[in-house]
Amino acid sequence: MSQSIRGILVLLVLGGLGSRASQRVAEGPEPRIYDYFKYHNMSEISGWMEQLEKENQGVITIINYGYTYEKQGIKLLKIGLASTEKKKAIWMDCGIHAREWISPAFCQYFVRQILDTYKTDEKIGQMLKNMDLYVTPVLNMDGYAHTWFNQSTRLWRKSRSPGNCGDSCMGTDLNRNFDANWGSVGISRNCCSEVYNGARVLSESEAQAVTDFVKARSSEILCFLTIHSYGQLILVPFGHPNITAPNYDELMSVGLAAAKAIKDVHGMDYTVGSSPNVLYPNSGSSRDWARLIGIPLAFTFELRDKGLHGFELPEDQIKPACEEAYAGVRSIITYAHDKAFHITTPNTAATVIATIWTVLLAVCLTSAPLL
Ligand SMILES: *[C@@H]1O[C@H](CO)[C@@H](O)[C@H](O)[C@H]1NC(C)=O
Numbered sequence: 419m420s421q422s423i424r425g426i427l428v429l430l431v432l433g434g435l436g437s438r439a440s441q442r443v444a445e446g447p448e449p450r451i452y453d454y455f456k457y458h459n460m461s462e463i464s465g466w467m468e469q470l471e472k473e474n475q476g477v478i479t480i481i482n483y484g485y486t487y488e489k490q491g492i493k494l495l496k497i498g499l500a501s502t503e504k505k506k507a508i509w510m511d512c513g514i515h516a517r518e519w520i521s522p523a524f525c526q527y528f529v530r531q532i533l534d535t536y537k538t539d540e541k542i543g544q545m546l547k548n549m550d551l552y553v554t555p556v557l558n559m560d561g562y563a564h565t566w567f568n569q570s571t572r573l574w575r576k577s578r579s580p581g582n583c584g585d586s587c588m589g590t591d592l593n594r595n596f597d598a599n600w601g602s603v604g605i606s607r608n609c610c611s612e613v614y615n616g617a618r619v620l621s622e623s624e625a626q627a628v629t630d631f632v633k634a635r636s637s638e639i640l641c642f643l644t645i646h647s648y649g650q651l652i653l654v655p656f657g658h659p660n661i662t663a664p665n666y667d668e669l670m671s672v673g674l675a676a677a678k679a680i681k682d683v684h685g686m687d688y689t690v691g692s693s694p695n696v697l698y699p700n701s702g703s704s705r706d707w708a709r710l711i712g713i714p715l716a717f718t719f720e721l722r723d724k725g726l727h728g729f730e731l732p733e734d735q736i737k738p739a740c741e742e743a744y745a746g747v748r749s750i751i752t753y754a755h756d757k758a759f760h761i762t763t764p765n766t767a768a769t770v771i772a773t774i775w776t777v778l779l780a781v782c783l784t785s786a787p788l789l
Pocket residue numbers: 459460461462566
């Protein structure tokens with residue numbers, strides 16, 4: 419091998435390494451590849467968001483849509499491709515409950531998957547042309563940072579505002595604070611409770627921020643997904659036992675299709691149903707609120723596991739948990755997209771294509787010589 423060819427090969431190898439290193443989080447003496455299969459603290463996740471925006475201009479934009487009680491900017495990633503047509507949208511938030519660490523890990527994995535596949539996976543590309551994905555990796559930022567403080571705060575759930583009791587019992591359950599039958603069922607008026615619903619409806623700036631952002635786009639948003647753990651459930655509206663969504667049958671069939679997609683990945687069972695039917699009644703959840711303001715598809719995911727590790731899901735389960743949840747979410751957003759854009763299901767399309775091929779083949783076989 420000549421010197422110059424060897425030199426070119428070395429350059430190619432180095433070039434390959436260089437493009438891999440472009441996934442690193444931050445400039446520094448020791449560039450690191452972002453590890454999606456570890457849990458990350460709030461500042462790492464914020465750094466990751468900025469890095470993704472920088473590396474994916476024209477596809478990812480950070481939108482700051484409110485402030486937490488501790489005055490942190492609440493940020494989402496808007497992911498989409500430019501289009502001259504009017505676009506629809508999908509909402510997904512993670513980390514509304516601080517201790518459910520697999521949830522923010524999933525939002526990050528989801529974004530990475532979309533970025534890694536939209537150029538090669540025609541369906542994902544089509545969806546990014548027609549829809550924007552609004553992904554909030556950590557909604558309850560104050561609470562999430564608190565769970566990283568020390569081992570004794572690891573299981574914090576609520577926001578970090580003082581509520582009505584001052585310092586003795588801080589925090590409101592953000593998922594009981596939305597304007598959906600607020601204060602009626604599955605809540606506590608005691609601010610020391612894990613399900614304290616707040617001093618008043620939307621007392622929490624985090625719940626207010628979601629409300630303002632989503633309400634302003636409610637006619638665009640086809641689907642509202644909110645990611646929790648644990649229990650392996652897909653919950654449909656409503657949490658109140660005495661009301662049923664007008665499209666309950668559709669919600670159930672879309673949820674069951676997602677559960678099947680999940681099971682196909684690693685064999686895990688997810689149960690689908692309304693909260694009172696499969697978990698417990700509740701009120702003031704963001705999912706119920708989204709359905710009440712007219713967003714047709716609204717689901718809560720409760721990711722792995724079923725209680726063995728609970729909120730402290732080991733890091734070696736991040737990958738399988740995210741892989742299966744991705745399949746479930748993909749199934750739902752594909753349904754939402756295809757319905758809105760009047761696209762026949764892949765099965766129907768595949769049948770049509772198969773028929774055309776059969777006819778063409780028959781024509782060829784009868785007219786062409788055998789080879
Ligand atoms: C977050 O994690 C990084 C990396 O381990 C560490 O350097 C940083 O101090 C942490 N930040 C906070 C606020 O805990």
